[in-house]
Amino acid sequence: MKKLSHLLVSVVVLFxxxxxxxxxxIVLSGEIANPVEGGLIKLELVKNDELTVTDSFKxxxxxxFMRTVAIxxxxxxxxxxxxxxxxxxxxxxxxxxVKADVNDRNAPPVIEGSPDTDxxxxxxxxxENFQRSVNKLNSTFMQARNNAxxxxxxxxxxxYMEQKKESDKLIKEKIWNMGxxxxxxxxxxxxxxxxxxxxxxxxxxxxKEILPNSSYTKxxxxxxxxxxxxxxxxxxxEISLPNPDGEIVSLSSFKGKYVMIDFWAAWCRPCRMExxxxxxxxxxxxxxxxxxxxxxxxxxxDAWVKAIExxxxxxxxxxxxxxxQSEAAATYSIQAIPATYLIxxxxxxxxxxxxxxxxxxxxxxxxx
Numbered sequence: 159m160k161k162l163s164h165l166l167v168s169v170v171v172l173f174x175x176x177x178x179x180x181x182x183x184i185v186l187s188g189e190i191a192n193p194v195e196g197g198l199i200k201l202e203l204v205k206n207d208e209l210t211v212t213d214s215f216k217x218x219x220x221x222x223f224m225r226t227v228a229i230x231x232x233x234x235x236x237x238x239x240x241x242x243x244x245x246x247x248x249x250x251x252x253x254x255x256v257k258a259d260v261n262d263r264n265a266p267p268v269i270e271g272s273p274d275t276d277x278x279x280x281x282x283x284x285x286e287n288f289q290r291s292v293n294k295l296n297s298t299f300m301q302a303r304n305n306a307x308x309x310x311x312x313x314x315x316x317x318y319m320e321q322k323k324e325s326d327k328l329i330k331e332k333i334w335n336m337g338x339x340x341x342x343x344x345x346x347x348x349x350x351x352x353x354x355x356x357x358x359x360x361x362x363x364x365x366k367e368i369l370p371n372s373s374y375t376k377x378x379x380x381x382x383x384x385x386x387x388x389x390x391x392x393x394x395x396e397i398s399l400p401n402p403d404g405e406i407v408s409l410s411s412f413k414g415k416y417v418m419i420d421f422w423a424a425w426c427r428p429c430r431m432e433x434x435x436x437x438x439x440x441x442x443x444x445x446x447x448x449x450x451x452x453x454x455x456x457x458x459x460d461a462w463v464k465a466i467e468x469x470x471x472x473x474x475x476x477x478x479x480x481x482x483q484s485e486a487a488a489t490y491s492i493q494a495i496p497a498t499y500l501i502x503x504x505x506x507x508x509x510x511x512x513x514x515x516x517x518x519x520x521x522x523x524x525x526x
Contacts (some may be wrong), residue, residue: 170445178415184249187224188256190239193217201227206377209236209340219308231372232274232340243267248274248341277341279350280332288325292318292427299431315514318431328358338368343378350494351385354513358382385491390509394419394501397486399455399476402463405478414503416524418517421487421497424465431494432513433469439521440473446525447503452487453477455495 190199212235214267217223227235229249237245238245239260245267247254252405258267295318302310328349335341343365351358362382365375387512397419398408409419420436440450454477456462467477478484482492489500500509500520512520 161492162222163469177225178396183226183228183456184251185224185253185351186247186249186256186524187222187253189222190217191230191257191259192241192261197240198487199223199240201225202238204234205373218339227476229376234340234344245269246275248272248278248339248344250274252341258358264402264446274341276343276385277332277336277339278351281329281345284325284332285348288321291321295321296427296431302436308434309442313433314476315431319514330354333361338385340372340374343374344373346378347493350497351381351491352493352497355382355385358385368433368447381491388490388499388510389506392507392509393497394505394507395437395489397451397476399453399478399484399486401474401476402466404417407474409451409501410505412449412451412474412501413505416503416521417449417501418449418512419490419493419499419501420450421455421490422452423495424461425456425463426495430465430469432469432496435469435517437472439518443521443525444473448521448525449473451476453484454479455481455484455492456489457481490515 180486186201192197196216198216200211203210203212212227215223215225225381227249230250232248233249235247235248235249237256237258239245239258242260243254243263244260245258247256247269249272250272252271254269254271256267258368259265289411293313297310299314302314315451326349329345333342334347336345342361345363346358347520349357358378359382362378364373365372366379369375394409396408396410398406401407409417418436424430436450440448450471450473452471452473454462454475456465456477457479459479462475462477462479465471476486478486480487484492486492490497496511496513498511498513499507500512502508511521
């Protein structure tokens with residue numbers, strides 16, 4: 159996942175406590191074990207995928223601290239412990255206490271007094287359960303792939319999609335029941351917007367009514383409105399990027415054919431799991447006018463090219479090797495991969511995020 163979404167999914171072990179109002183803000187206090195002598199702890203505001211340092215301080219002689227934090231609106235913060243460990247916080251209108259050990263990376267911080275973050279915690283548990291299931295599928299997938307067992311590969315892919323569907327359903331239910339907490343907006347990062355645009359749109363509408371002045375609401379509304387430009391039926395924005403040989407290839411050069419834009423990367427396990435299915439469909443329908451235009455979000459050419467060769471991907475590939483900062487990823491509002499767009503012969507968006515049986519069914523509908 160991209161940018162700062164990993165900050166959200168690392169929030170763990172939270173408890174509630176009574177709040178104590180202070181003028182112009184809340185009290186943030188805590189105790190840090192194994193601090194860096196003389197080092198500064200930073201309080202960072204996370205907003206618009208950017209970090210802003212709002213305070214920096216040293217611990218007292220007992221390794222404790224107490225700060226007053228001005229809260230203009232509920233917001234997502236993190237304590238930067240010397241760059242060695244991070245404590246994620248959603249600060250609202252209650253005092254918060256933190257305990258953390260800098261050296262023990264396996265010991266989660268203990269946070270008291272951040273009920274908004276408790277909402278995120280409930281989603282973290284869902285995500286962790288899903289990831290454990292995916293890890294099991296990964297091991298069986300690699301074995302099936304090494305054995306060229308297409309039947310098992312398809313079965314594993316179907317199992318992955320079913321488990322993902324159930325996990326996404328649980329996450330949506332949790333988000334919708336978060337009331338007016340900004341956690342409901344922050345938690346959307348657990349769901350790729352391309353796959354769940356309708357839900358994003360509903361959440362944006364809800365928060366415009368219940369939390370209209372929040373900057374998080376305003377940013378969500380802008381994000382949703384921008385993505386409307388990528389709605390089904392709209393002209394597909396141009397992509398012009400270099401292929402592995404350094405030659406610029408444009409999406410528009412395939413006009414007149416059905417083209418699947420496939421955002422992927424060598425490091426993306428779900429992408430690699432889907433590749434055998436795309437190879438099969440490409441071989442079946444390419445002669446009828448089906449093309450694949452793969453846009454890699456890799457960082458290095460070696461990894462990108464090796465994955466193309468290893469997976470036998472014989473279609474067109476382009477990349478600027480800028481990860482999620484790719485020009486094409488920005489144009490198509492890619493928040494997570496795999497992500498696909500199916501483009502019709504006139505250059506308009508026909509469908510989004512078709513994979514597995516859904517992609518096979520759509521191509522059969524088109525080509526017979």
